Every structure is written in structure tokens, then in C-alpha cells.
Amino acid sequence: MLITRQVDFSASHVCRNPALSDAENLALYGPASNPHGHGHNFVLEVSLEGEPDPVTGMVFDLKQLKDVLNREVVEPMDHRFLNREVPPFDRVIPTAENITMEIWRRLEPHLNTGRVRLQCVRLRETEDLAVEYLGERP
């Protein structure tokens, strides 16, 4: 069974590769390459997979899941400029793809408890762009 919790955070970022020229960055990332930054209301959905506990009837305590999401993602990223304030985005380009994978790395140690496992991290950057990461499994 899958359970999914949603949180959101608002942050600014710049998608720019310092090894490329302004024109190349613009061609690759479009207006997201503006060096001054821009922002989004990111919507994060995190899914856990497991079976309901026979005693509690729950796959995972949703309050506890909310606490983990707030501590590991919302508090460090909400109302921040990701490139300047949230490592590793001082050296990793904070595309939606890289933010999604970083969120997976932050969450996995707290959510793979043996009873459940992290199944999917889904990040919606805008209404028209969503990224999903299911981990790297053979």
C-alpha cells in the first residue's frame, strides 16, 4: 500500500552552468538562467510503501512523516535562495531534477525503517512541470 503526504515550500533558484556562456545558458535553461534568480511555489509529494501495522492500522504515522518533511526539506529550503543558502546547490545546479534527487537523499535515511520504504518523491515546480524520482534500484 502507498501513502502520500504533500507539503510545499517557496524558494528561489538559478539554473546556470558556470562553464557555459550566457547565450548557451539561455538556450539550455531559458529564462531560468537569469543570474539574479526567480522563484516557485514548489509542491512536494512523498510516497511511502508498506503494509498497515496490525495494531495501529497505519502504514506510517502521518504526523511523524510531516515532521520529517518539515525538518529535512521545508525548514532548510522554504523562503531561501537555493543556490546561495542550501548546499549542495552552491555547486550542483538546482534544476527540478537535482532538487528532487537531493530531497530523496535527505529523506531516505529517516523513512526506510524496515516496515516501510520511500517509494517516490514527486516535485511540482509549476502546474506544467513535475519530476518524479523512484531511487536507483536494480
Added chain:
Amino acid sequence: MIHLTRRYRFCSSHRLHSDHLSAAGNSALYGKCNNPFGHGHDYLLEVSVRGPVDPATGRGADLAALDALVGERILRAFDHRDLNTEVPVFAQLVPTTENLALEIRRRLGQHWSEAFPASWPKLERIRILETKRNRFELRQ
């Protein structure tokens, strides 16, 4: 491997009518959608792709290339068109959203390697929301 979903919109009219059925049979099967004058929808099209994240760009797919492919092959052909009379395949085939999804997959598949000459990303899923109450999904 990352999965990326991009959403597009197009507005089209259509009429559901099968030449294999009688007038009464069409009316019973398709109901209001069989109205001979047609009707329309604001379709939402979600195109999902999967691929490894390029360490140099941080991207799993070139969004500009995807937008250009969908824009040229789907939106330009379907948006603000009457599907039955302006999209040749639907002269014969009933433009249900099922058939629309199959046609979109066919068009994207046909031109995929022009937009993405490398082995990644791959087309993973097409999903069409015809209205907010129904949606149709096709996986590769």
C-alpha cells in the same frame, strides 16, 4: 533515472460517431457526444519521459526540445481545430480520447529521434484529461 512530466493544453472540437453503427446505435452509445454539430473540450495533455540526469546540465530531458516536438506535431495540428474534419486520421477513426491518445503516441514516436537523437530520454506515458472528470492514460 528521473521521470519528468510536462503539461500542455489544446482546445478542439469533435463528434463521436461510428460509421459501423446506425443513427439510433450512435445516439445510444455516444449520447450528447454524437450531436452532429460537434462540441469541444479544453484538453490537458501530460507527456512523461524518463532518462538519467545529465551531470553537466542537471536535466533529465531537454524541455525546449520536448516543447518544440509537442508544439509542432501535436498542438499545431490539434489546437483550435475540429478533429473530425481537420486531422486526416479522424476522417475514418472516431476521435474518442482513447484514439486521440494513440494518435498522439504515434506522432511523438514517429518524430522522437529527430527531437532526441541520443538514446535518452524515452517516452514513458501519455495522459489526456478530456474534462476534469475523466482521463485516459497510455504507457509505452
